[in-house]
Amino acid sequence: MVQGTTSDAGKSVLAAGLCRVLARKGIKVAPFKSQNMALNSAVTKDGGEIGRAQAVQAQACRVEPTVHMNPVLLKPNTDIGAQVIVQGKALADMDAVGYHNYKKVVMTPIMESFNILQQDFDTVIIEGAGSPAEINLRENDVANMGFAEEADVPVIIVADIDRGGVFAHLYGTLALLSESEQNRVKGFVINRFRGDIKLLESGLDWLEEKTGKPVFGVLPYLHGLMLEAEDAINAQQVDAAEHQLNVAVPVLTRVSNHTDFDPLRMHPQVNLQFVGKGEAIPPTDLIIIPGTKSVRDDLAYLREQGWDKQIARHLRLGGKVMGICGGYQMLGESIADPDGIEGEPGTSQGLGYLNTTTVLAPNKQLKQTQGKLRLPEQPVVDVTGYEIHAGVTEGVRDDSPVMLTDGPDGQMGVDNQVFGTYLHGIFEQQGACDAILSWAGLEATQTPDFDLLREQGIDRVADMLEESMDLKKLWPEWADKFDAGFTR
Incomplete structure (x- = not known):
């Protein structure tokens, strides 16, 4: 499971890239996000509605998207309310308090969908939502550690260094988790790095020493990446000599x-x-x-x-x-x-x-x-x-x-x-x-x-992950599928 220290830390892109890495190695893989809040959605062949990010991740896996890849989709219609979509179909409009109470119920279809994917695929790449350290949202959590504990899955945490404060984000997020949740975290990924990696190494050493968790990789900032946004509007345009x-x-x-x-x-x-x-x-x-x-x-x-x-x-x-x-x-x-x-x-x-x-x-x-x-x-x-x-x-x-x-x-x-x-x-x-x-x-x-641009964007992320992450350490059971020679 890929969790993040903040929204827009890079969870969706990292999950999509890992999906494509495994698909290229011949591993049958599927994406999963238990709860997504987004107004960008996609329609599956059987007429269900899921988050757009999971449709892109399914493409990265080279499989057809299904409603089980995103069993709960929340589509905000006011500042305090949203339409709740469960396994592809609109259930009801709920305010924030009403949905918070409903989480106890919705974990059942979430686990049902997750189990269906586990039966059909070799592995599942799971994306969290927002941050696992939101204290006010910890009770009845179905999106982050609440799901990870229920499903008993390992977790990596990604942070965006371009925002600043990356070590505080990672160390603080881990510190706010319970002991069992901390034990579930296998390591960290630092995203959107620009500059000389040598200037970061002392910080990486400090983080690994303080937490006892490895940094699986430092991912470079990818300029001009073509990958559909989960929710925020992407206004970045292709360079052109003259727009007509x-x-x-x-x-x-x-x-x-x-x-x-x-x-x-x-x-x-x-x-x-x-x-x-x-x-x-x-x-x-x-x-x-x-x-x-x-x-x-x-x-x-x-x-x-x-x-x-x-x-x-x-x-x-x-x-x-x-x-x-x-x-x-x-x-x-x-x-x-x-x-x-x-x-x-x-x-x-x-x-x-x-x-x-x-x-x-x-x-x-x-x-x-x-x-x-x-x-x-x-x-x-x-x-x-x-x-x-x-x-x-x-x-x-x-x-x-x-x-x-x-x-x-x-x-x-x-x-x-x-x-x-x-x-x-x-x-x-x-x-x-x-x-x-x-x-x-x-x-x-x-x-x-x-379609070619989208495929090239997914492959570009996967290529970067193979170069910048210690995938042998992340997946020791598939170590023979990854090239040797990774260095921080």
């Missing part, structure tokens, strides 16, 4: 599946800009309204920021607008939530650029799908993706821009300047991305192979 198309994405309060935009930030011809609270949408060619977990609240937020007026001006000047999932719903005439699925019951007036209406319903749509993308003056291209939404949208016509295997999706509006779709992952196929960017005004599109 400007794309702006207003960041909503409950923005979800913003990994949709990773292919754009890695595109050498695209200048992708995330627009935050209090910021104006800059002059741009294409505005994309993203998905959100709280579509009516975020529609109100969009108006509070004045972005609705800026979108209207953008369209008057001939710009293009696209909406994905919740953003697509906002582009219609109205969004109704009669049952209070996402908040207070009621109806919100949409932006009115599409002749559609949406009603939120209890049964969430979860599916992988494929079809054809038919944009004006563009070639018809194949498209694949996934849907995650609670809304049922009426008014979709047969001349919809997206024709999926089970019917039309989305709509065009405002003299072909506005386009909406429920399809997440639409930019991941070169043909579909080319068509959308060409529709938005980009000439001679040169969209890179995103």
Whole structure:
């Protein structure tokens, strides 16, 4: 189990890299995260919902993701509440206190999923959540040491040296654990190191002497790494001599599946800009309204920021607008939530650029799908993706821009300047991305192979781990599979 001293210490990336290392050695491996809190999610083939990070880790293992790889997913819909998804299906909305009490119950399906993976795979790489030393969250813990103790698994702890205070983080985290939990910790990993390792060696010696635990490796900072983020927005762009198309994405309060935009930030011809609270949408060619977990609240937020007026001006000047999932719903005439699925019951007036209406319903749509993308003056291209939404949208016509295997999706509006779709992952196929960017005004599109970039990112992490970690010490039972010659 990979645990971290803080959020964003590098647990997800380390787990993905270890998964790929073992998969390359012919070991049948699966990822697992008992509890994930994230608005970036993926849909499994059987229609379940899991954290996006576990889908990426499954790819690192070269296996299909299943709901058992992330049996509990929490999707925040307020500052104190979240939708609780258990083994792929939405269970209920709970506030923090309610879910804290529910942890006693949810450990049962967590262990059920973990045991299923143990039966099907040679080993499981487990990712923790946040820090195991959060004193206020120790009771009924299912995400870190509570799970490790229940499942009886060894633990390594990773810390991010780029944040500063790495030795205090590691030593203090270990000190705050119980004796049995401390005994479970097999060693440490230091992440994102820049500089000469010789300047760190005295600190490593001190840490090993004080704790009696080895440092399995010091991992270098990987610049420009392409690996999808678990939850935080990654705004780092590929270097390009000249960006030819400007794309702006207003960041909503409950923005979800913003990994949709990773292919754009890695595109050498695209200048992708995330627009935050209090910021104006800059002059741009294409505005994309993203998905959100709280579509009516975020529609109100969009108006509070004045972005609705800026979108209207953008369209008057001939710009293009696209909406994905919740953003697509906002582009219609109205969004109704009669049952209070996402908040207070009621109806919100949409932006009115599409002749559609949406009603939120209890049964969430979860599916992988494929079809054809038919944009004006563009070639018809194949498209694949996934849907995650609670809304049922009426008014979709047969001349919809997206024709999926089970019917039309989305709509065009405002003299072909506005386009909406429920399809997440639409930019991941070169043909579909080319068509959308060409529709938005980009000439001679040169969209890179995103699947290849993602594979290269996973392999880059795995290569780094094989060079920078003492994998023989970490896995003595598989020592013959790793090259000799590791040095700190």
